[in-house]
Amino acid sequence: MKKALFMIIILLSLPLYFCNMTKESKSNNTARPRVIATTDGEVDDRCSMVRFLLYADQWDIEGIIYSSSKFHWKGYRWAGETWLYHYIDLYAQCYESLKQNSPDFPTPKHLRSKIYIGNIDSVGAMEHDTPGSDHIVKVLLDDDPRPVYLQAWGGTNTIARALWKIQHEHPDQMEKVSKKAILYIILDQDRTFRDYIQPNWPHLKVLGSFKQYEALAYRWYQKFPEDIQYYYREEWIKTNILDGNGPLCARYEAYDGTWNKHNLGMDVFRSEGDSPSFMYSIETGLRSMEDPTYGGWGGRFEKEPGTHDVWQGAKDDGDLYKPIWRWSKAYQNDWAARADWCVKSYAEANHPPVVKLEHNADLPAAPGDALKLSASATDPDNDELTCNWWQYRDPGTYPGEMSIPHADAWSTEISVPGDAKTGQTIHIICEVTDNGTPELTRYQRIVVTVK
Secondary structure, three states: OHHHHHHHHHHHHHHHHHHHHHHHHHHHOOOOOEEEEEEOOOHHHHHHHHHHHHOHHHOEEEEEEEOOOOOOEOOEOOOOOOHHHHHHHHHHHHHHHHHHHOOOOOOHHHHHOOEEEOOOOOOOOOOOOOHHHHHHHHHHHOOOOOOEEEEEOOOOHHHHHHHHHHHHHOHHHHHHHHHHEEEEEEOOOOOHHHHHHHHHOOOOEEEEEOOHHHHHOOOHHHOOOOOOHHHHOHHHHHHHHHOOOHHHHHOOOOEOOOOOOOOOOOOEOOOOOOOHHHHOOOOOOOOHHHOOOOOEOOEOEEEOOOOOOEEEEOOEOOEOOHHHHOOHHHHHHHHHHHHHHOOOOOOOOOOOOEEEEOOOOEEEEOOOOEEEEEEEEEOOOOOOEEEEEEEOOOOOOOOOOOOOOOOOOOEEEEEOOOOOOOOOEEEEEEEEEEOOOOOOEEEEEEEEEEO
16 A cells, blocks of 8 residues: 555656756756758868767757758759768767767757758759758747857858748748847858848848858968967877767868878868857857857957948958967867767866856956956866966957956956046956866956946
């Protein structure tokens, strides 16, 4: 009798238990951005896909959709409609090891369920609904308020068709969608953005990496200083990505020596021109998703003249590509650590430090004020940590340089320059790096606004 009563209590408790589990699961993901990647399957898309899958724990992946571009469409230099499934199969072989290092990695089954065929029949095709465009519509119209990053690795045509359908069948939802969707365009690879999206969706936020993406594209070796190029050449790529890190990393299509026109050697970084679109949404502490002008691993932007919410690549120190390559050591080492996650247990691998400020991240201050800046950090692997404070001048509107005493200490004090004008901003980065293998870096950004 007691045993039967006990079982009844357990059975009655199960619905509440699973309900609480579901609530907890949803609450843990409330801050994670949602992403939909559209791809034309070019070789650099496939290279970017290796990195994308190794960061799949960073977002809720709502879709990976085949689309066309002016370079690739079905019947012309087309990679087919099965290569994404093959990459997920390779991911599946690493999944259990990846999940040991981060429990948020999605299952291979979940990722396969998010693959759709979009508008692929020709350049700029957007005349017809497709499973891919309809899926984008479904995501943009749902009740989840989180931002949805629509990444155009190829053309914007499948995204354009989805927006066209919303405009014509759900016009009352256009304001909601304009606030919810953020379009990140690589190169602008057909006419559908300029001809349809821009004139019909003027309040949609658009991050246009129309040229800046080249920092990670085929001509990267022309964009970087020599000391940065080490992280893209043979020794680094072979050691950290290609060799000994499982089948997904081994599939990475580095230059293999058949392409040696510029004497780059074998097994060097080829191209990941599309990677800035998702690197922008990796949470590192740089706060890049808060404001396009802030900058981070996916680049930095400024308002395109004459537009309401279209942003184009901005320069750092007069260099259009520096907003991406300046972070090279950090994001390449981070990628290398995740390649290790494919084959190493949590105890064997390295994981990034967690950095916290001891005060608000946004600080008002008057000219001449002294501000004490303080941070702390912990490391999941108990590695030693070093701290470095520096002024990121280009996002700030105060044009001068500031002195930061004791920049390698966990606490420092700065003086707001006497010539700073009301409303100007000063960006200070707290950069923390561990001494693990490879060394990993995270940040906190402080924005001082002159009052």
